[in-house]
Amino acid sequence: MYQFHEDELEQASLEWLENLGYEIKNGPEISNDGDYPERNHYADVVLNGRLEKVLQRINPKASATTVQRAIQQVTVVQSPNLIVSNQVFQKYITDGIDVEVRTEDGRNTVEKLWLFDFENPSANDFLAVNQFTVVEGNNNKRPDVVVFVNGLPIAVIELKDSTNEAVGISEAYHQLQTYKQTIPSLFQFNAFLVTSDGVNARVGSLTANEERFMMWRTTNGKTMAPTSMPQLEVLIQGMFQPAVLLDLIRHFIVFQTDGEKTVKILAAYHQYYAVNKAVEEARRAVSESGDRKIGVIWHTQGSGKSLSMVFYTGKLVLAMNNPTIVVLTDRNDLDDQLFNTFSISSDLLRQSPKQAESRSNLKKLLSVESGGII
Known part of the structure; x- marks a missing residue:
């Protein structure tokens, strides 16, 4: 030792x-x-x-002035509450910084800058x-x-x-x-x-x-x-x-809040590697030469299955250009639990999930071509 x-x-x-x-x-x-x-x-x-x-x-493509405005926007104290400030910064990481700029012809427009080259x-x-x-x-x-x-x-x-x-x-x-x-x-x-x-x-x-x-x-x-x-x-x-x-x-x-308390969650090592493998396999499976078979992730009880699904969905939304993702469960209480977990993780998912109440409702939700989480 x-x-x-x-x-x-x-x-x-x-x-x-x-x-x-x-x-x-x-x-x-x-x-x-x-x-x-x-x-x-x-x-x-x-x-x-x-x-x-x-x-x-x-x-x-950003001017020196635009870069300075972006820096000011990021570094200013966002809130007296540290967790609120940290959550705002996390949005800048994932979504970029929108800076209002004035064009040469006098129009106001928004330019997006990124803090990191991912x-x-x-x-x-x-x-x-x-x-x-x-x-x-x-x-x-x-x-x-x-x-x-x-x-x-x-x-x-x-x-x-x-x-x-x-x-x-x-x-x-x-x-x-x-x-x-x-x-x-x-x-x-x-x-x-x-x-x-x-x-x-x-x-x-x-x-x-x-x-x-x-x-x-x-x-x-x-x-x-x-x-x-x-x-x-x-x-x-x-x-x-x-x-x-x-x-x-x-x-x-991911940040999650119940309306009173906000918690910040970092993936555990097993979630990180499992999700990345699942995303890799999903992209392979749906490619032109793919076999449409992805695989199974096995978790023990209490090891964060719901969060693994959230991280997987969040990354897949970007990796596959906002696909339609359907979450299937075999119990109503589990369905409600998962829907709640996904709903309070909307920042990472970049959208709010929808809960299908019936077969007909599911068909209606699936008829939308713009993707979504059901």
Whole structure:
């Protein structure tokens, strides 16, 4: 079993990220008084220079003024409620940023800009920074590792010492909760949080309680990682590969609300790989040479079948240009449960599902040629 002091674990994390193609920086060197400043103030959590450069590159038709407006639109605090702000940012990730521009002939029009190039991961900017100091109000905090994509702080990794039995992964979780309360600006753009004590490693969303922070057990989705491999190395290799990270933040995060409380859900590793395999097989099966046979995904009870269906549907809607998707169940209570799950996931699905009440109603819904979820 590996044993890490906290500083050793921090350096190991940076090395694992560097091996995946990330640029590595130290927090003090990019601060306003550092050797290579990228921030004007310690309150700045977005690296605007990187964001502007990448937005110009991946949105080549946009003017410099339009890019600046997009940056202002994204980086402004959307709400005093952190989860609301984070949900707005998630919409910018998945749907792009609509910027109102004035044409040369005086007309107002809307131009869409994208924060990330999902088709070409190498066109994006991947950076990991250790000891990134954030000052907000009277609070001065320094998370261990912050992962930036295109200058936006997408993930925070908090580490603890595995050689100290009095401090463990639970302490890392509680430290992140403190950060959320004291420096919330850092988390407006957060996709997920990582905790580790060198022996254990877990990942969870902004709203996840400690029990919902889960292991990531594979680096490739084909074989389980050996137990001799540090869990944090497995998690970093499995989740932070540039193409995988972009896929996760675009297709495998969903916000659900019951009207009173909003929760943010990140797919577990088995859901991520199962859904991607199912989408791949669906596209193959319906191709010109396809055999119309896709396959079966088997889940144990309580392992997230309903959410797997939501993630699958959300990705399929884009992959197959808004097909008609029919969800069949064999019990009325299950049908109602699934319909509710799909209904509160409409942001990811980009549409509201419809529930067929009878055979005739189903036929009517299927007669619509514009696709849909039934």
